[in-house]
Amino acid sequence: MTSHDPRATTASEPVTPDHPSTEPVVEYQERLTVAWWMWLVVLFVGAASFIALAPINMAVGIIAAVVIMVLITLILHLGSPRIVVTDQDVRVGRAYIERRFVGEAEPLRGDAVRVARGPELDGRAFMNFRVSIPDMCRIEIVDPVDPTPYWLTATRHPEELARAINAGRPTDSA
Incomplete structure (x- = not known):
C-alpha cells in the first residue's frame, strides 16, 4: 500500500484553486550578515596565522591562513540569523x-x-x-x-x- 503526501502534486494534480499548494509563500x-568591517578582521586573522607559521614552513603558513579564513567565513555565514x-x-x-x-x-x-x-x-x-x-x-x-x-x-x-x-x-x- 502506498501513502499519498497531500502536499505533493503530480501531472494530474496541478496547483490550482481546486488543488492549492500547501507550501509556504x-x-x-x-539574512543578518556581519558588517563589512568584519571581513577585514577575517583577512587580518588569516594574515596573522600566515605570519606566525610561514617562518616554520611557507606551505603550512599559506594552508593555515586559507583554512582559518574559510572556517571563520563559514562560522560567520552560518551564524547569521x-x-x-x-x-x-x-x-x-x-x-x-x-x-x-x-x-x-x-x-x-x-x-x-x-x-x-x-x-x-x-x-x-x-x-x-x-x-x-x-x-x-x-x-x-x-x-x-x-x-x-x-x-x-x-x-x-x-x-x-x-x-x-x-x-x-x-x-x-x-
Missing part, C-alpha cells in the same frame, strides 16, 4: 511562530531603537540584537499561552519587514 526574507516571513509563520533565527499568533509589527529607527532596547525593554521579550545593524522591528505576539509579549529583532529594512507582517494580519471587521 515567502513574503519577506533577510535569517528573518523569514511566510503566509504561514514568522521566523527569526531559530525562533518561529505561526502567523495567527502575530500581532502588529512596528519599524524602529534612531531614538526609538534606543528606547526599545533600554527603558521600555520587557525582559520576557525575544531579542535578536546585532551590533552592526542599528534598526529594529518590534513584532507583537498575541498567543494567549505564550508569555513573550513581543519579538525585538535587528533588521536592515524595518519598514519592509513590518509591512510584510502587517499585510498578512487579519483585518478587524466592525
Whole structure:
C-alpha cells in the first residue's frame, strides 16, 4: 500500500484553486550578515596565522591562513540569523511562530531603537540584537499561552519587514 503526501502534486494534480499548494509563500526574507568591517578582521586573522607559521614552513603558513579564513567565513555565514516571513509563520533565527499568533509589527529607527532596547525593554521579550545593524522591528505576539509579549529583532529594512507582517494580519471587521 502506498501513502499519498497531500502536499505533493503530480501531472494530474496541478496547483490550482481546486488543488492549492500547501507550501509556504515567502513574503519577506533577510539574512543578518556581519558588517563589512568584519571581513577585514577575517583577512587580518588569516594574515596573522600566515605570519606566525610561514617562518616554520611557507606551505603550512599559506594552508593555515586559507583554512582559518574559510572556517571563520563559514562560522560567520552560518551564524547569521535569517528573518523569514511566510503566509504561514514568522521566523527569526531559530525562533518561529505561526502567523495567527502575530500581532502588529512596528519599524524602529534612531531614538526609538534606543528606547526599545533600554527603558521600555520587557525582559520576557525575544531579542535578536546585532551590533552592526542599528534598526529594529518590534513584532507583537498575541498567543494567549505564550508569555513573550513581543519579538525585538535587528533588521536592515524595518519598514519592509513590518509591512510584510502587517499585510498578512487579519483585518478587524466592525
